[in-house]
Structures are given as C-alpha cells and as structure tokens.
Amino acid sequence: MAHDSSRLADFLPYLMSVTTNAVSDMIAGEYRARFGLKIPEWRVMAVLGDAGPQTQRSLVGATRMDKVAVNRACKVLEDRGLVARSPNADDGRSHHIELTAAGKAVHGEIMPLALDMERRLFASLSAAELKDFKALLARITARVAELEGADAPKELTR
Amino acid sequence: MAHDSSRLADFLPYLMSVTTNAVSDMIAGEYRARFGLKIPEWRVMAVLGDAGPQTQRSLVGATRMDKVAVNRACKVLEDRGLVARSPNADDGRSHHIELTAAGKAVHGEIMPLALDMERRLFASLSAAELKDFKALLARITARVAELEGADAPKELTR
C-alpha cells in the first residue's frame, strides 16, 4: 500500500508515533462509541476503581496527565454521576473523589472490555514478546527522563 | 517516585502512550529550540530531502499526516523560504514542492541531529533489541489495520 522509500519510515520516534496513535485512536473510538467516555475520563475511572478514592493530585501522579486534564475529567464524570466528591477533613483545599454505585457498575463493564481489547490488539505477540516489549518501553521512558534531566539543567523536570 | 499500584500501569496502550509522548516531547522541544520547526514541518522536510520534489498529496502518504497538516506545514516552510512550489505541468490543480538551497542547507543540519538524537535516545538498546522493537511496532500497526477493517464494516477505514 505504501511506497515509503523515505528514511522517515525508519526513524524510530516516527514509527512509535504512528503505531501508538493507531492503537490510541482505535481504543478511543471504542470507548466513545460504547460508553461516551474519552481516554482521560476512562483513565481516571480505571485508577479510581482499582486504587480507591483519592485526590486529584494523586490522580495526576497515577495517570501522568496534566492537572487540568484530570480536573476536567473529574468534572465530566461528576456531572454524569459516575464519581462523587466528598470534602477532605485533613485538607480544606482538596476533596476525596470516589466512584459512585453507578460509576462502579460502569467500571465493572469497562475493565473487561479494556482487557479484551488489549488481548485482541496484541494477540499476535507471544507472552515473551509482550514482556520484552513492555520492558523496552520502560527502559526508553527511563532514558528520556535521564536525558531531560541532563539537557534541562536550569528548569524543573516537569 | 511513582507508587503505581494501579493496573493502568500495566495496560499496554497506556504504556505506549506514555513512552511515545515522552520521546515526542523531547524531540519536539529540541527542534523548536534549535530550528523553530514543529514536527509536521520537520517531517515534510525529511521526506522532501530524502525522496525529492513531490506534491502535497504524496506527502500525505509518506508522512501519514492529515492533508491539512501537510498543507499548513508547506505554507510555513514556503514563508520561511525553505521550500518552493513550482506549477505542475501535468495537473493544474497541484504543484511540485521542493527544497530551496536554504532548505537543503537546513536539511543537511537537521538530519544528523535527528539521527544523533535517535542514537542517544535508544543507546541503551542493543542492535538486536532495536530490530525486534521495530518489528513489533510494525506488527502491531498491521494488526490495528486488520481490526479496523473488521470492526468498521460500514464506514471508510479513514
């Protein structure tokens, strides 16, 4: 289908981008169609369902999303009645966010679908290949963090 | 640093997204800082420098970008005098787009930097691991295309 005589087609960051976008678009489409949820919203629900109630701050760490993105996702989920905020007695600035009964029900539907999609997407990879692939991703991420620290000596690592 | 007790941290599409974004952000920052180029613009220059003059249409295929993104990138590059458009005698609707002398000079600086960054980013991977990693990405991309064809029976594959 593609001619791809260009070296761009061998540039690894480009290949990663193409593959990841393809995977993300597919998953995003599925969630939107079946639950009307976007990926940020889904991520928040996944973390809340698995790790229990927590503040937006800790969701930022767990999802690696921007705090604005987390805030917006929480607001949407709250408006839909999937999560609820209760005041934090220890710290008046933040709230605890937790799944409602409806949210838990959706979470119970969503996670099997997620795992099934993951299984279907990566069905052609052996268990060993999957393991290696994850390990490589982790190493690359660590390497980027390392380089960022070195390349940006005067600013925060974000 | 991270606690990550959540299953989200094992969800492969999420891991791919985190890693790819880290790599992309790093590269985008580098190009912006050194050349004032964004990734779409850089991609167009890479293809033009490697595969020679061509139409926007063929750039869309080579870069896998939206035709609007290609168009805007070309316009920016043209305004900076890095590419030039010459009328296409065969088809009055399109032009041939090619690097100018200045564009070729920038391309000559940009490609070594790109390859150097690639080398630094993936220095911790052996040649064999790199090869396997690329092969896995290709297989996953192919798999997504396959599933999209199956899952979207009534609409275009986009």
Next chain:
DNA sequence: GCAAACCGGTTGCACTAGAAACCGATTCGA
C-alpha cells in the same frame, strides 16, 4: 461537447490540550 462526478488543495470551524494567571487554604519562618 457539456454536465456531473471527482480530485488536489485551501479555508473555516469546532474541539482538545497545555500554559499561565488566579483563588482559597495551608504551611513555614521570623
């Protein structure tokens, strides 16, 4: 040879995502 369909390219518009400014609450230091 002309109207309709089509195609490359362009423009306009809605939506998303991140940056920075902002607010109330909390902590730190003199």
Next chain:
DNA sequence: TCGAATCGGTTTCTAGTGCAACCGGTTTGC
C-alpha cells in the same frame, strides 16, 4: 502570630488538530 511562600484546584487564554464545506481544475459518461 502575622506575613510570605506554597499547594490543591479552578478558570481563562492560546496554540494545535481534524473534520467538513468549499474552490478551481480534471476526468467521465452521455
């Protein structure tokens, strides 16, 4: 204890991205 710095969270502003409608030019079918 009081003022400054900090922090969690929210709002606002702006840049980027993709879709859809659009415009000229080209091909197709009658």
